[in-house]
Amino acid sequence: MSNQIIQGILLGGYYALIACGLSFMFSVMRIINLAHGSLAVLAAYALWLLASRFHVSPFVGLLIVLPLMAAIGWALQRFLLERSARGGALLPILTTFGLAIVIDNLLFEQFGADTRSLAPYIGSLSYDSWEWPGSIYVGKLAVVMFATAIVLLGGLQLFLTHTRLGRSIRATSEDPDTAGLVGVDARRANAIAAAIAMVTVGLAGAFLGMRATFDPYAGAPQLLFAFEAAVIGGAGSLWGTLIGGIVLALAQTLGAQVHPQGFLIGGHAVFLVVLFVRLSASGLGPRGLLRLGKTS
C-alpha cells in the first residue's frame, strides 16, 4: 500500500506541472484557457515528430519546443485572448474552447487516431526504477517528473517575487489599470505571463508523452486534471498546486484500488468533495474558487 501512496505522490508531480500553467494564467489574466490541455498535447506531438522523424531526443527537443510554446503563448494572448477578454468574462471561454476544437482536429488530421508515446525515445528512463528501503520501487521518470515540478514551481515563485518582471506581472494581475499608472506595460506583462504559462504547458506535454500514451483528443482529460488539481490546491498559490496535484493523484490511486474503473472516478469525486466542502465552509456565496485560494 505504501508503494501505491508513493507512486501516487509522484504522479501528483505531473498534475502539478500541468496545473500550474492554468492557475498561473488565471491568476494573472483571470482567464481559464480551455485549450490548455490541447496545447500540452500539441507540444507532445511536436516532440514526437522531432524524435521519430529527426531522431532528436525529447530532452533535446524541448530546447526547440519550449521556445516555440513561449511564442505560441505570446501570440495567443496578443491576438486572441486580449481581444476576446475585452468582450467580458464569458467570451474567452468560448474563444479558447473553439481553439481547443481546432487544435484537436488538426492534430487528428495530421497524425491520425493512433496513440503515440515518447517512451521509446528516452531509453531506459521510461522503465528503470530505484529500489528504496522496504522493497519499494520508484520509477526514475516519476522522480524526474516530481523533481521538475518542484524546480519549476520554486523557480516561478522566485521569479515572481524577486525580479522586476515578476513584480510587474503580479502588479498587473492585481490591478492592471494601476499597474499602467506606475509605468508597467500591462499588455506586455500579460503576454509574457502567457508565454511563461505555455512553457510550463510544453513541459507538461513532454512528461505526458513520456509517462503514457497520447492521441489527438487527449487534451480534454488533461484540461480537467489541470483544473481539478488547481482548484483542489486553491490556485493562485503555486505550492497549493503541488498539493492539489498530489491529492488528485492519491484519490485516483485509491479509486483504482476500489474498482477497476475507479481511477478517474476517484479523481473527479475528490474534486467535487473538496469543492463542496470549500463552498459550504466559506459561506461567501459565489465568489470564485480560484480566488478564494489566493487570499487564504
Next chain:
Amino acid sequence: MSLLSVENLVVRHGLLQAVRGVSFTIERGETLALVGANGAGKTTLLRAIAGAHQPAAGRVLLDGADLTSVPSHRRVGMGVALVPEGRRLFVQMTVEENLLLGRTAGRPGDWSVDKVLDMFPNLKPRRHAKTGHLSGGEQQATAIGRALMSNPELLLLDEVSLGLSPLIVDRVYAALQGLIASGTTIILVEQDLNRALAVSGRVICMLEGRVALEGASKEVSRDEVTKAYFGLHRKSTGSVPA
C-alpha cells in the same frame, strides 16, 4: 514652453460627460490646486492627464509633445506620475515591492527606496509588510513614494488627505512642502480649501466638468472660491469648506 497644457479636454464615462472642455497650462515648478465639489470632474481630469482615461476630444501636451494617444505606462516614462484617489496600492505586495514598481519606467533620477523611507520615516519598520495591512497614513505615504520613485517631472496628487487623521495629514503635507521646495511641478486635488490655497501657487475651481474659476491662490478670496464651488446651485454636499 509650459510643462503641461490641457486644451479643450472632453472626457466621457459612457453617456456621462465628466470633463467638458477644460483648458489650462502649468509651468515648470508651479503648484496648482484643483478644487470643486464631488463629481465636478477633478479626478477624471487627473486620470485623463495620466492616461487612465481616453479623452473624447481635446489634447494633453507635455513639453509641447502630444500625449493624447500615449498609453499611461509610457507617460510615466515621460515624467507624469499620478497618486490615485483611494491610493490603489498593490495590497498583496510589500511596501518595498510597491516602491520598486514605481521604478519600472526607468527614468533617471535620485529617488530610491531609502530616500522615500527617509522622507516617510514611519514606513521604515513596515518596509517588508504587505500594504494591505498598513494604516491609512502609511498607505498614503507608500502611494506617494511609489509615484516619486518614477522621478516624475509632474506629480498628480488626488485627494491625498482623504480618510486620514489631521495629524497624519500635517505630516503628509510637510513632506509635500519639501517636494514643492525642490522644484517638482504638482497638480493636487484637495477637498480642504484652506490647505489647497496655502500650499498652491494657483487654484482652479471646477464645477460640473468645467473650469468655474482660475486665479493665483494669494489673490482669490475664499468667498470667490466658495461661490464658484457651488456655482448657481443650491445644494451643499456636506463638505463645506470651513
Next chain:
Amino acid sequence: MSAPATMPVIERGTATSRTAAMAVAVIIALLAIAPQFLSAGAVDRMTALFIYVILAAMWNALAGFGGLVSVGQQVFFGLGAYFAIRLADAGLNPFLALFASGFVVGVVSIPLSLFMLRLRNGEFAIGMWVIAALTHLLVNLDRLVQGETGTSLISLNVYDAGTRRATIYWLALASMTALLAILFGLLRGSTGAAIRAIRDNEDAAASVGVRVTGTKRLLFVLAAFGIGIAGALWLATSITFQPKTYFNVQWTAYMIFMVLVGGIGTFEGAILGALVFFLIETWFGGTGVWYLVGLGATAVVFSLFLPRGLWGTIEERFGLRLLPVGYRVRLAAASADDDATPQQTTKHQEKA
C-alpha cells in the same frame, strides 16, 4: 439627458413581428404535415434539425440569458438518453419514456444547480465538464449499459420503421415548439425582465432586488430538461446508446457553435444558428475532420469579431425584431439634447 418633446410610444410588438407571428404559425402547420410529402431520409434530417434547435435554444437560455457558459451540457444529453433506456427497460412505453426521461433529468438538475451555480464563469464552465465526465463514467458502470459497448432502445423496434420515423418527427417538432414557447413565455413574462437585467449586469440586477440565483436556477433546470429531451429524441432516432457518443463534449461544441454564430442572447439567433449549423453539416459533414476544424475556427472568429452573432448584428443594423421578447421605446421626435443620446437610448431600450 433631457425629456423628449413628445411622449415616447411603448410597444411590445411591431408590424413586422405580428406578421412574423403569423408566419411562425403557418410554418409549424406546414412542418406538421410535411412527413406526408418528404422522403424517409428528409424526415430524419428534419428531425435532426428540430433537435439542433432545441439544443441551441437551451444552451442560449443558459448562456445568453443566464450568463452561465457551460461546456458540460452533454451531461444532460447523455442522461436524457440513459434514463430513457432505463425507463423503457422498466417497462414504460418507449415514446412515453422519452418525455419521462426529460423530467427525470430536470429533477436531477435541481440538486446539481444548488451546487454548481455557486461557481462563476470559467469555473462553472469546466466544473460542468467534470460533472459530465464523472456522470459518463458512472453510467458506464450500469450493467444494463455494459460499459462502452452500449445498448439500445429495443422496445422501439415493435413499431414499424415508417410509423416510428413519423412519430419521432412529430414528437421532435412538438418538443421543439413547446420548449421554444416556454422560453418565449418566460422571456416575455415577469421573469423575462429579471433575466434581461441579469444578462446586462448581474451585480446591478442583484442590487435592485432581482432574484439572481432563483432566476438562474430556473434557466439551468429548463436547459437541463430541454437538453435531456433532445438526448432522448436522439436516442429514439438512432436506437443505439453508446455512452461515449452521448456524453461527448462535441454536443456542447455544436451548441456553442450554433449560438455564437446565430447570436448569443437573442431568441431568434439560436434558431438561426441551428439552421446554419444544419446546412453546414448537410453540405460539409462528409469532409470529416476539416468540418470540425471549420466549426472550431468559425466559433473563434465569431467570438473575436462578431460576438453578437448573425442575428445580433442584423438586429442592431436594421432594428429588426421578429419575435419581440422585450419592450421597445420609440421616441416620437428627436430631443434637443446636444449629445447623440436619443439614438443611444432607443438602441439601449430595444435591447432590453
